[in-house]
Amino acid sequence: MKSTLLYFVAVIMFIVLFAGCTSAQDRTIDKPINPDQKVLIVYLSRTGNTKAIAQMIGKHTGGKLIALELEKPYPENYRQTVDQVARENESGFLPPLKTKIDSIASYDTIFIGFPTWGMQLPPPMKSFLNSYKLKGKQVIPFNTNGGYGIGSSFDQVKELCSGSKVMEGFTMKGGSERDGKLLMIVGSRAMEAENEVVKWLSRIGFAK
Numbered sequence: 001m002k003s004t005l006l007y008f009v010a011v012i013m014f015i016v017l018f019a020g021c022t023s024a025q026d027r028t029i030d031k032p033i034n035p036d037q038k039v040l041i042v043y044l045s046r047t048g049n050t051k052a053i054a055q056m057i058g059k060h061t062g063g064k065l066i067a068l069e070l071e072k073p074y075p076e077n078y079r080q081t082v083d084q085v086a087r088e089n090e091s092g093f094l095p096p097l098k099t100k101i102d103s104i105a106s107y108d109t110i111f112i113g114f115p116t117w118g119m120q121l122p123p124p125m126k127s128f129l130n131s132y133k134l135k136g137k138q139v140i141p142f143n144t145n146g147g148y149g150i151g152s153s154f155d156q157v158k159e160l161c162s163g164s165k166v167m168e169g170f171t172m173k174g175g176s177e178r179d180g181k182l183l184m185i186v187g188s189r190a191m192e193a194e195n196e197v198v199k200w201l202s203r204i205g206f207a208k
Helices: 002-030 049-061 078-091 123-131 153-160 187-203
Strands: 039-043 064-067 109-115 138-145 170-173
Touching: 039 049, 049 064, 049 109, 049 138, 049 187, 078 123, 109 123, 123 153, 138 153, 170 187
Parallel strands: 039 064, 039 109, 109 138, 138 170
Antiparallel strands: none
16 A cells, blocks of 8 residues: 555656656747847848748847848849849859948847749848858848749858858748749738748747
C-alpha cells in the first residue's frame, strides 16, 4: 500500500514538472529575440507584391519601411527591363541607388525584400548590400516571385552578408509581369499571405 502511494505521488510530481517545463518552453518560443531591437525593412518592388509583404512585416514587427529607388529607374516596358537586368547580371553592373539610408548603423535587424529577377537577386538589391555594411547585424530575406521560386537569390544574400547572421527567409508567389499579372497579393490572397508571414515571424522569434 505504501509503495503504491509513493508511486502515485511520484507520477503526479512528474506530470507537474513536465507541465511546468512545457510552459517555459512555450514562453521561450513565443518570446521575441529582443523586444527592444530596432528593425529596418528595406525592399524592392516593381509590381507591388513585395511591398505588400514588407508592409505586413512592418505591421507585426514595428519596423521602419524603406523602398529602394534607383537614380535611373528601369523602363516601364517589361521586355526592355528583362534585357537590361540580364546585361547587368552578366557584367556585374550595380545600378546607383537614389535611396540613401544615413542611420543604418542604429538598426539591429534588417529585413530585405525583393522579387526574383532572372532567377537571381535583383541588381538594385545587390547595389544595396554592396553599399552598406551589415556586418554583425541580423539579416532576414523575403521574396515574391512569379512561380519559379527564389532561384539563387537567398544564397547570394548569404554571400553578400558573410559577416551577418542571415536568418530563415520567406517566399511567396506574387504576380507575373510577363503574363500581365501585376499586384496579386490582395483580398483573400493578402489575408492568406499575412497568416503565412505571421507564422514565419513566429518561427524566427518575432512573435508578439
